[in-house]
Amino acid sequence: xxxxxxxxxxxxxxxxxxxxxxxxxxxxxxxxxxxxxxxxxxxxxxxxxxxxxxxxxxxxxxxxxxxxxxxxxxxxxxxxxxxxxxxxxxxxxxxxxxxxxxxxxxxxxxxxxxxxxxxxxxxxxxxxxxxxxxxxxxxxxxxxxxxxxxxxxxxxxxxxxxxxxxxxxxxxxxxxxxxxxxxxxxxxxxxxxxxxxxxxxxxxxxxxxxxxxxxxxxxxxxxxxxxxxxxxxxxxxxxxxxxxxxxxxxxxxxxxxxxxxxxxxxxxxxxxxxxxxxxxxxxxxxxxxxxxxxxxxxxxxxxxxxxxxxxxxxxxxxxxxxxxxxxxxxxxxxxxxxxxxxxxxxxxxxxxxxxxxxxxxxxxxxxxxxxxxxxxxxxxxxxxxxxxxxxxxxxxxxxxxxxxxxxxxxxxxxxxxxxxxxxxxxxxxxxxxxxxxxxxxxxxxxxxxxxxxxxxxxxxxxxxxxxxxxxxxxxxxxxxxxxxxxxxxxxxxxxxxxxxxxxxxxxxxxxxxxxxxxxxxxxxxxxxxxxxxxxxx
Ligand code: SIN
Numbered sequence: 001x002x003x004x005x006x007x008x009x010x011x012x013x014x015x016x017x018x019x020x021x022x023x024x025x026x027x028x029x030x031x032x033x034x035x036x037x038x039x040x041x042x043x044x045x046x047x048x049x050x051x052x053x054x055x056x057x058x059x060x061x062x063x064x065x066x067x068x069x070x071x072x073x074x075x076x077x078x079x080x081x082x083x084x085x086x087x088x089x090x091x092x093x094x095x096x097x098x099x100x101x102x103x104x105x106x107x108x109x110x111x112x113x114x115x116x117x118x119x120x121x122x123x124x125x126x127x128x129x130x131x132x133x134x135x136x137x138x139x140x141x142x143x144x145x146x147x148x149x150x151x152x153x154x155x156x157x158x159x160x161x162x163x164x165x166x167x168x169x170x171x172x173x174x175x176x177x178x179x180x181x182x183x184x185x186x187x188x189x190x191x192x193x194x195x196x197x198x199x200x201x202x203x204x205x206x207x208x209x210x211x212x213x214x215x216x217x218x219x220x221x222x223x224x225x226x227x228x229x230x231x232x233x234x235x236x237x238x239x240x241x242x243x244x245x246x247x248x249x250x251x252x253x254x255x256x257x258x259x260x261x262x263x264x265x266x267x268x269x270x271x272x273x274x275x276x277x278x279x280x281x282x283x284x285x286x287x288x289x290x291x292x293x294x295x296x297x298x299x300x301x302x303x304x305x306x307x308x309x310x311x312x313x314x315x316x317x318x319x320x321x322x323x324x325x326x327x328x329x330x331x332x333x334x335x336x337x338x339x340x341x342x343x344x345x346x347x348x349x350x351x352x353x354x355x356x357x358x359x360x361x362x363x364x365x366x367x368x369x370x371x372x373x374x375x376x377x378x379x380x381x382x383x384x385x386x387x388x389x390x391x392x393x394x395x396x397x398x399x400x401x402x403x404x405x406x407x408x409x410x411x412x413x414x415x416x417x418x419x420x421x422x423x424x425x426x427x428x429x430x431x432x433x434x435x436x437x438x439x440x441x442x443x444x445x446x447x448x449x450x451x452x453x454x455x456x457x458x459x460x461x462x463x464x465x466x467x468x469x470x471x472x473x474x475x476x477x478x479x480x481x482x483x484x485x486x487x488x489x490x491x492x493x494x495x496x497x498x499x500x501x502x503x504x505x506x507x508x509x510x511x512x513x514x515x516x517x518x519x520x521x522x523x524x525x526x527x528x529x530x531x532x533x534x535x536x537x
Contacts, residue, residue, distance in 0.1 A: 003028040003149075004411035006176060006191035008156045008218065011040035013373025013394035014197030015138040019099070020402055022147040025411030028189065030154035030178060032487060033213045035139055036132075039199040039374060040391065042211050043131025044258035044327070045115055046103075046123040047096075047391040049089030055109045060120040062087055069389060072117045072288040073382025074514035075529050076231070081379035084360055085389075088396040093124060095395065100137040102126060114263035115387035116239075117288035121263075123388045128258055128324040134391065155179040155487050156217065157186065157424075159194065159225040161366055165419050171226065172367035177424050181487050186424035192368050193405050196222060196356060197394075200374040201235075203491075204499045205349035206443075206450035209238050209256040215491040216498030218375035222356040223497060223536055227364045230377045230531045231354025232498070233505035233516045236385055237455050238350035239268070239292040242343060243307035244334055254348040255334070257310060257327055259387050262286055264323060266312035268296070269342060271305050290384045290515040293347040297455045300346070309342035347455060351390065353381040353515065354505065357533060362401030365535075368409060372397040377531070383514025432483040438492055441472055441479075445492075445499050448472075453503055457518040462507050469500045505532040 004025030007014045018027045031038070050062045065086045070077050093110075097103070103124045104111040112121035126133035142148055156176045163171040175190040198218030202210025223229050240262070242255040262268070268285040270276045280295040281287035287295075296308050312320050320328045320338045331338050356364050356371040358378055364371050373394040380393050432438065452465035476496045479489050509516050509532055511525040 001028075001187065002190040004191065005193045005195065005405070006030070006189055007195045007197060008176070009038070009197035009199060009373070009375070010035040010139070010150065011038035011197060011199055011373060011394065012134055012138065012391050013398050014195065015142050016095070016395045016398035017195055017197065017372060017402055018148055019138065019141055019145050020399070022145045024406060025147070027148045028151065029142065029148065030151045030156060030189070032153065032155040032181070032217070034152055035150060036135055037211050037213050038135060039210055039214055040131050040394070041135035042209070042256075043134075043391060044128045044256055045260040046113055046125030046130040046388050047092070047134070048118065048123050048386070048388040049093050049392060050086070050122055051090050051093065051110065057112060057120045057122065060122055062089070064119055065089070065122060068117055068119050069380070069386045070382075072384050072386040074290070074384055075382065075524065076514065076531065077382030078379025081360055085378070085380050085393055085396045088399070089392060092392055092395045096134060096137070099141045101134050113260045114286070115259040116262065116286050116292060117386045123260065123263070125260065128260065128326045131391070153181040155181055155490055156221060157485060157490055159221050159369065160188070160421055161225050162419065163226060165421070167419070170367060173369040174419070175421055179485060179487070179490065184484065184486065186426070186485070188421050188423060190421065193409050193411070194369050195362070195401060196369070196371040196375050197373045198375045200352035201495075201498045202349045202352070204446065204449050204495055204502065205235070205454065206446040207241065207254040207346075207348040209241055209254055209348050209350045215495050216352070217491070217494045218371065219352075219355055219501065220494035220497040222364060222369070222371065223501065225366060225369070226536055227366050227369065228357040228533050228535045229355065229501060230357045230533045231505065232352070232501040232534075233509050233532060234353035234381070234383050234514060235349055235502060236289055236351040236353055236515050237293040237347040239289060239296055239347050240310050240345040241348040242331060242334065242336070243346045245306070247334070255330060257343055257345060258324065259289070261310065261312055261324060261327065264319070265315055266310050267314070268292070269309045269311050270299055270303065271309070276308070288384060289387065290517075293455055293515075294517055296347055307344040307346050310345045311342040312338050313340065313342060349454070351385055353377075353383070353385050354532075360400060361404035362397050363404060370401045370405065372401050383516065426484055429482065429484045432479065432486065432489065435488070437475075438479065438488050441475060442492055442495065444468070445472055445495055449499050449502070453506060455517065457506060457516070459518070459520045462503055466503050466507065469496065469503055472496050473500060501534065504534060508532050
């Protein structure tokens, strides 16, 4: 099939793009899951934006939001990206409201929350399920948009480019091989304009706040296609996930407790009841995430305690239930009453700050291939993302990418001389016979990354991880070529590629900066004040 725009991913970035692109040509959005399984839908805290005067906090300004973002990014943000994206906060909120998103309001204005690293209240939210509110509103809008086809259960296997088909001159996008999960058929989806909006890669780690779908598919595909990738060493760990050792699966062991809870006054305490984060940063519990996550990690290692505590009991009774009903009820289902006792918490992998390199129009290094949202590296986050900046980035970059695509590759103007794309060959491969191999490798990758490549790194730990990943990559390659593809094999193949990219980027950065911290080089160094860019030749 052929489509003017092929959008891979159905979170805030993909849907914001698709809804508007449909005014200009046919749009096909594919997602490997049910569309509501995106990282967007799981976001709790909210979306940061400086609203027009009268609606924002009296002291707030775009300049202050810019300054907070640059401060969190630890010297690696691209200031032009920060300024451009932050400046569009009010326009983004207006657009989302138009699409039906109902942010919490007082009579006159929006309620504004606060999170770590923000000097002012500027986080719009819908209680503690902001992401779900955004995702459901955008999905409903998308489903009612003419010219837009949403295909769930469709897994993009690989991008097809002229270079892959043997062209020696320019490299441009031609389409993608896509697995229809219910039938096992692989089809060629042909498009000169492909937008990657596949989200992040939290599932490379044993414990993560992300949904199962976060397997780094977009980064892995773009890497295989030869696009530049940057800053994959900067995986952000969220400081406060419910510590639940009795739970049966990893998912139940890393339920996110939003930073907004701290924004409303809950404090992080150690087992002795001390606000230990003050020993690491004067902002204490509301310091940027890298600082708080590292403070917790250090405290746990120092004291041997399994967790620290998030104390919301100091808030008036009924506060958690009213302001954070989803968190309160979920914890209650796990047997914990957050209004009665401090919540035991530990950090878990949360957000990919690096990704596919793009300019401020979402362009990657391959013509016609764009990347927006968490999958992309625009320079907004630098070495550490400021909380709640990502939903904003997803929507702003969708707007900018569409404008650029319409300028460069308007639909109707077919690119000349497109070579014929060969159909997918299943060859004589058989369905995988022993799923245990896949699950074993999946676990091994995630445990290796958790043990050796998480909050505190060393050269030795990274070398160990690199050694294991090399072996795992070979095994996964055998599965991929030896068996008929299915979603499990494809996710494993992407996961192992992205884990290797994280390690390679981390090995190159011989300093500590933002969320990349290594005991061997504990200080930031001027000579490393640049992006870690990697590319496959
Ligand atoms: C949270 O609610 O703490 C997550 C917000 C974010 O990661 O931006």
